[in-house]
Amino acid sequence: MDRSEAESTLNKVSFDSQLQEGYQGIRLIMRAILRGKNVPIHDISKITGIPVPAVSAARRELEKRKFLVRSGGATLTDAGLDMLSLIGICDQEVPRFKAPYEVPDVMLDQIAKFDELGEGRPDPDYSLDQSHAISTTCFRRAMYFHENDAIEGRDIAILGDDDLTSLAIMIYSQEYGLNIKSLNIFDIDQRILNFIESISKKFDVEINLYEIDLIQELQDSYKGRYDVIISDPPYTVEGLTRFAAIGAQMAKEYVGAIAFLSYPNLGPVGNSVFFRNISEIGFSPKELIPGFNEYIGAQMHAGISNIGRFFISGENIDVAEMYSGGIYTRHRGDWD
Template sequence: MSFSFDSAILEKVALRTKLSEGKEGVRLVLREIYQRGPIGTKSLARIVRIPIPIIAALRKELEAVDLISRNKHGAILTDDGVKFVEQILGFSFLEDLTCTSCSGTGIIFPLEHQRLLVKQTAFANRRPQPLTRLDQAFATPETALRRAYFLLKNDDLEGRSILLLGDDDLTSLAISLLPIRSHVTVVDIDQRLLDLISSIAKEESFDINCVPADLREPLPEQLQNKFDVVLTDPPYTIPGLELFISRALQALKPEENLHIYLAFAHRPPNQLHSIHSSLLAHGLALQQLIPNFNQYEGAEMHANTTFLAQLATTNETTILIPSSFKKDIYTGGISPTRTEYRCENGHIIPVGSREKVKTIEELKLIGCPLCGSKESFTRISRKKVN
């Protein structure tokens, strides 16, 4: 081993990988590999709620110091790794305490679930390609149904007026599949999604009203102070969070103990503190927060999973952004990156908000600038830019 065989190795690995969770994050990764190994990178990232690229970097560092190795099934502790976690870290408990029926979400699907999942999957298969410039990453059909059941469990569906601020996940359709009475409104900036939801709603006789709107402007007057419940999955930035929460509060009736359901990316403690501070500044009470509730087909940077929080209005609730909002809310503007893709002919194309090609969707549309290929692009690197 390149490090001494003591707990200082955790701090050194954390520093080498620039892990925001510090040595405790490294310890948690080792604990999960100890309990579940061999385990794949994606599964490990989801469980510990650390982005996949960071888990990959951690894995390489832990391999370099001979604490873990890999087989065809994933990461596993070496003999020295087992000795380290048992003798130095004190690990011995191997049983997984996560509920096998609900996977820790608190939702056990009813008997009708499989039939509804088939329909929701068919709906989801009709979605257009996600727009990365809008931070779109589609939740799985099962996630959309899980959200619907969660709202139902919390008495926020039956007889309620529900607003979805953005619905690239098609949760409005999942709600409408349930054998209950509710009225659903969807607001989105993406007309493609509104057209799809409206089309399916017409086919299925669902009660869904679709309204195009850019939430950087105040909510349309006809939607203000009208709703019992709001569900939103905003851009995973603090400005995006604060804007969408303000619009949610504009939409809710001016009453206490009404609920906002917020899907948001898992963050290290310092960043999570900023999220909580923002929610408190809005005068909202955090009633529930369920990790790993939402699963995504994209969102690799967020380990393909986010939490779901239930927020309640109080007598101190306030709208922090009542008017137009001119700042960036999307990740590409706030934390710009430069991603390099390789086309099928080996050419390297930089993509990012400061590059000639802004998004992967644009690259696929126009093709490789050097050879015109549109068939296959492989991501080879991704870096933040100043």
């Protein structure tokens, strides 16, 4: 077998497993197994950013062709190793980047306080796609929000808060003397609102709790009122788009807002559609961080998701005016 036969074999594998990521996805999966040796399916999903059911289908096809065997996790056979070698992938040791966005140890006390106060929180309601982020993730978020000017003096809206991100924000802000203007929690689940209300009394912060079904039309009193929109929506393209659209309506009209959206590893099509949708409603992407959020459970998504930071402009976007000049800077009179 030569390289191009190996490529078409792997292409066929991706086709038979209906993998949207195609040949590229099969390479990523096999590379993850090569490096990790005996690798559980959830770890493959985490490393490759490919959803668990898709990894599972690909693994079945690779197994059928005897490129891998399962013994606990997945391991490549000699035939599998040969395939990788034919397409040019070997098992070299190279220097790696350090994991970004690590929560520093100095915050462990805050995390302990979070765990203590969070005891007795309601169990996740899986029918609403709830699943709890781990405590460290909540503080990673609080730090990241503050790094991006989203806490001090802010009217903050959290759309769905089964993760208790609000609690982490309160502990973090108290610790460093950050002054929140108001913390506004919107949730369909009264249990969560009640729980947050009970713990919020320990903090000196204006907190407002609203029971709301975000599938319904947003009432006018919530529109145009918030500087910061935080959400970890239901993990479908429709759910993500819907929550983002509500967030855009909640953004202060003249000043705009900063939005933080958590979202899963969608297939390439879903991911493209999601980004097209939200750019149409005025979300301007500033940073996307893979694997930022970690969850307890959340099987389908391998217990991780990504976070995006967006600027929502208060002004309308006039697309036409963007297409008048040449492509090089020298063709234009102005920077924007």
